[in-house]
Amino acid sequence: MTRPTGTRDGAVSDLPDDPPWKALWALVLGFFMILVDTTIVSVATPALVEAFDSDVTTVMWVTSAYLLAYAVPLLVTGRLGDLVGPKNVYMTGLAVFTGASLWCALAGTVEMLVAARVAQGLGAALMTPQTMTVVTRTFAPEVRGVAMSLWGATAGVAMLVGPVLGGVLLDTAGWRWIFLINVPVGLVGLVLAARLVPRLRPHARTFDPIGVALSALGTFCAVFAIQEGERFGWGQVWGWVSIPLLLGVGVAVLLAFVAWQAWGASAPLVPLGLFRDRNFTASSIGVSAIGFSMSSAMFPLVIYAQTVRGWSPTESALLLVPQALVSILLARWVGRRINLVQNRLLAGPGFVLVACSLVAFWFVMGPTTPVWLLVVPSFLYGLGSVHVWGPMSTSATRRLPLQRAGAGSGVYNTMRQVGSVLGSAGIAWAMDWRVSVHLPGGLDRTTDGTLTGASADAYTRALGEAMLLPAAVSVVGMVAAFLLVGPDSAGRGLLGRGAGAASGPRQRGAR
Known part of the structure; x- marks a missing residue:
């Protein structure tokens, strides 16, 4: 049953009485897909080198080109949603991403694959800020915490699922299916978005x-x-x-x-007044820290599993499964508490658990460590991260006025993506540094290609010590998290004063 409903845009919409959960799930499907593609190729590098008879440096551009094309336009695409409407921009981005995925799957040269990945990244950049904007503008404050927690958990889970899914597809179907699988998912996402996502009225008139x-x-x-x-x-x-x-x-x-x-x-393009909001500034720093941690922590783990333990890509990626499962199972529970307790009491301890889990990996990693002992810090990491994503995402937009929702989403997602880039670069430097300290002469291998005992011990120590870098950055995120204020009703912040005064409990965007 529907009824005319006053919206936060000042328009009238004929929307269901229940919050727009179906629209959220439609958006989450596309959001999950584009974030999986930030990490899914990481396990495919050897296969791509062989398939294209290329070198590792060239093939690395398959990942780098996507990340660059994704990160660079985010500030612009967030504002673009304000200008022409978030649904229009989201669907355009999803169409570009889906078409580019087919292009990737059909690529005959590594240069063509890199070009297709650039197109994929541009499509992802168009989509990402719009997902957060729609949640901010369509969910009432009392349920927005759950919605944002699911949105945030999607970001965390997707980055972990990428290597697992990539390993399974490589072992069973071949590298082209890493991209081809996006095509049916993207087509379904387009249909769902067209039917379920509300058409929100643009706010901006100039660029x-x-x-x-x-x-x-x-x-x-x-x-x-x-x-x-x-x-x-x-x-x-x-x-x-x-x-x-x-x-x-x-x-x-x-x-x-x-x-x-x-x-x-x-x-x-970026109203600097956004940063006068304490929650927005603290959340932007916090999401950079968790993005740094998420992108950097998985590389030493996967390399340790494959190089030291000799596991396959699929087996090594399974180390990340406990993190993803905990995030999925607890996302809704955490979301329900975002409006009940101080957000800093969720995100702050969450960062503490993330930092402790990374230190625990450093402590327990060894050439013969039992698998169950490696699962414990992986579980702790998931437990911590699920308490970070939702509260940070909700706090970032809680007190922003609606006309700045797109710009705020663009900045927030840019900070997340920049944090991920910094994490990838930082962990590469840390691993290289610690390996040069522990193995100045390089790795020693036996005749069958496995590491010698002494070399395996030293290499493991180097990888474990590298994980202390994301642990330290997580402490920075913890400090930012403890600066959060709230919950309080939308519209009472430095930027949003009075913005929510006319909004009732059924705030929604207009079709």
């Missing part, structure tokens, strides 16, 4: 082309330098272009972007 150019150039240079620095040895990339130069240009252009947003733009 900021100078801000777009500055943010894209600055983000690309900075993210590329951080992401690829270890691969290029922090030296030359092309001719006189070096990693330090790109990083310097990126930082300088981003500073110019901030100055333009503060004093030059009439309709800023």
